[in-house]
Amino acid sequence: MSGVFISFEGGEGSGKTTIASMIKEALTKEGYHVALTREPGGVEIAEKIRDIIHDVKYTNMDRKTEALLYAASRRQHLVEKVIPALEKGYIVICDRYVDSSMVYQGIARGIGIDEVYQMNLFATENILPKRTIFFDILPEDGLQRVYANKDREVNRLDLENIDFHRKVYQGYLTLCDKFPERIVKIDASQDVNQVFNQVLSRIQEIL
Template sequence: MPGVFITFEGGEGSGKTTIAALIKEALDKEGYQVTLTREPGGVEIAEKIRDIIHDVKYTNMDRKTEALLYAASRRQHLVEKVIPALERNEIVICDRFVDSSMVYQGIARGIGIKEVYEMNLFATENILPKRTIFFDIKPEEGLKRVYANKDREINRLDLETIEFHQKVYDGYLSICDEFKDRIVKIDASLDIDGVFQQVLEKIREVL
């Protein structure tokens, strides 16, 4: 496909969503056609699945059910929104993708990174981003941001223990090493402009 697929990854409160909007604005001004989207969600069916996954009422959700719901949401989002945008030669910036499932469900939930990866390759028909940017910030700092931001929804994952979030962080560091040809790290502990400049530089490398 002629477009450029870029994904943002990181733990809770890493600032991905804020920076994604700023990057889209900057690239739009330069004349690029940019689709900004998110997972889980991005299209109506996937957003309905997101509501279930994030609902704080469902703390008893089975870990494999959770992984399958993410994969189902991802599939619908991909075929309905991401692939058409790439076929139109657009830049697609997606807040989370397959790497989130490998880390959250594969590693932190203990399902197995290989099992989750293969499940998602089936869902995506082997489509992976050209570049993935990992927003590197310690989980304690990220969670401080979450609870300091009164406008941000508190979802089911935010309520997990610090040990869970540490597993997520360690998992991201692990896949950064495993997929270093695709994933690049940026220091997400800096102020907004500092993070924005790092991300923009990494994106320019693949445009």
């Protein structure tokens, strides 16, 4: 595959979705072909799974069911959208990927980071991003942004208590140490233009 696979990661309200759109616009102006997508979702079947995962009615969902649904959604999205775009030479920017499952289900839900990692390596056939940008912001600050943004989708994970989101944050820091060759950390508490410029610089390093 001749394209470049990049993922954006972070807790709720980290700003990664906003920056992803800005990065796509900037790279497109530079002449690159860019595909911007998200997980869970990105294609019809995966979006249907997203609806189930995020539905606030399903607070009783078993943690392993949740992890398997994410992996199933990821598989369909990968084979239907990500791989074809990479084969065409596109830069693919994915809003969340395997790392989200490792921290949300592996660490915060307590399934185990290695167990979730192996499950997702099976689902993705070992396809990982060339670079992952972690949007580093304290969970309290991120959630404050979520509640302040009336237009943002409020999902089942937003309803978790603060201890859950702190575990997610610590999980991301663990992954930064575990995969330093792939994951780079950006201070997401900065002004949006500062974050954008730093993210763009770290992406341009691998193009």
